[in-house]
Amino acid sequence: MSTAMPFDAGTTFLPEVTAAVRTAGAALRDRHTPHARGVSLDEVVAEIHANDDAVLEVLREPLLRARPGSQWAEDELAGGALPPGEWWVVDPAEGNINHVHGMDDWAVTATLVRDNQPVLTVVHLPLTGATYTAVAGHGAHLDHRPLKVSAKTDLGAALTGTGQARPGEDERIFRRIGDSVTAMLASGLVVRVSVPATMQLIHVAAGRTDAFWQFSDVRSGLVAGALLVSEAGGTVTDLAGAPWNTASRDFLASAPGIHAAALKTLAPIA
Incomplete structure (x- = not known):
């Protein structure tokens, strides 16, 4: 990934995006159970779609409002380049398959992508309350504590x-x-x-x-x-x-x- 220009504007609306993702996370947490939901493939897929719908209902409009002029990437499983401009790439239930099987490894994510480079992101883990954030040029944080990758060389x-x-x-x-x-x-x-x-x-x-x-x-x-x-x-x-x-x-x-x-x-x- 190339070093992106600092996204200074992101620091101004990061709190708004973080609040929206946490609110969406609460909606997903309320749907979580400690046991699997759905037995047949059709039932599992229906539960996955229900999770997505519940989160997007409370997440989409606040994100678009936080960054006027931004657009929404509709298909969370899509790949490839986006058209020029700013796009919200969101996974309303990252790890949805884990969620519907009663496991703990899932999150809500929202990332602003500008000209095919991510410039702002929020990842919220509703079960623990942990929130990871990053703005291009301003570092990455876990609940306001700076993150640093491993120093290993072997x-x-x-x-x-x-x-x-x-x-x-x-x-x-x-x-x-x-x-x-x-x-x-x-x-x-x-x-x-x-x-x-x-x-x-x-x-x-x-x-x-x-x-x-x-x-x-x-x-x-x-x-x-x-x-x-x-x-x-x-x-x-x-x-x-x-x-x-x-x-x-x-x-x-x-x-x-x-x-x-x-x-x-x-x-x-x-």
């Missing part, structure tokens, strides 16, 4: 992670995921395979884990974490080593000290 000591971006992806992507896990198991220390991407990327930004990669361009799962990691001092590229943006077809975010070694391990599979 991939052999690294805790890394990956996961699929969406159900039903091309079988070639599934094979790449499997091959990449095998390669990283041989090069790194431990590999976590889980969803959603944002819940892994907040750990990279906080220095708890050292790298995350994905063979996907699903914007809503990557833009928030990309900004958090880069603003926390990490390196964000595609798997060819080029700066990442929403048009990139794959993704790697890591501590800078292990980025080259992670690329060397993963690039032959990409």
Whole structure:
């Protein structure tokens, strides 16, 4: 990911965006149960859509109002470049599949993307109350405390992670995921395979884990974490080593000290 120009305007309306995302998070928390909801695929999908609808009902208008002239990216599973201008890329229930199965790894995310670079993001974890924020050029924070990525320089000591971006992806992507896990198991220390991407990327930004990669361009799962990691001092590229943006077809975010070694391990599979 290239170093974006500082988004000074973002600091003025970040509190408004944060408040809106926290309010939406409360709506999603109220829908959470400690047991799975839905047995058949149709029932699970219906629960997922119900979560999305409940959150968007309270989130969309406040975000558009916070940044007049901004637009809304409708499909949370879409990828690729956006048209010029400012767009809200939102995942109303990042980790929705976890939520409807009674698990804890889910969040509400809202990211403002300007000309295909994320410039402001809020990630709220309703069950813990934690809120991660970043504004381009102004650092990344967890509840106002600055975040900093890991200082590791040895991939052999690294805790890394990956996961699929969406159900039903091309079988070639599934094979790449499997091959990449095998390669990283041989090069790194431990590999976590889980969803959603944002819940892994907040750990990279906080220095708890050292790298995350994905063979996907699903914007809503990557833009928030990309900004958090880069603003926390990490390196964000595609798997060819080029700066990442929403048009990139794959993704790697890591501590800078292990980025080259992670690329060397993963690039032959990409």
